[in-house]
Amino acid sequence: MAECPLLDQCKFYEKYQNIDDKTLLEGFVNRFCNGNFEQCVVKKITEDHNMDYVPDNMLPDGMPEPGTDDSEWSEDIIDYM
Template sequence: MRTIVEGCELQEGCPFFQKAKDMEEETEAGAFFAIYCRGPKEGDCAIKSVADELGWDVVPDNMMPNGNPIPGTGGEEGWPDEVKRRVGP
């Protein structure tokens, strides 16, 4: 029997997916997980975009799929400049 896995095809290697998969949807990160990792905005993920363009080694551990840091994680101060430019305003 075949198992169907829902969600982003990059889930195994994505730091956000691994952190947020156990968060409740009522949290901001949990809501973004439901919308981006398992929902209609999967194709708009900033994490995928950064990984494709710059490589997984520069994807910040605290980046959410919308390009913002996970609340309560200290912001984007430690993010590489090329990541900030890629997801910035």
């Protein structure tokens, strides 16, 4: 299966690599990073803008990480959902 070409700069993937318990996020990595990365919202935003534009708490499906919210996201980011 192909890997996303943006893995080396992806905020989500970097965070995933640096946590001890990968269980919660492993499904996202399998689904988006190592699979259907064309549907990844992080990738879409990065292609249209750059990785700095992606919120730090955004998951590949465009939702905020558990325990966080999108209250500080710009309207531009919310429009990607």
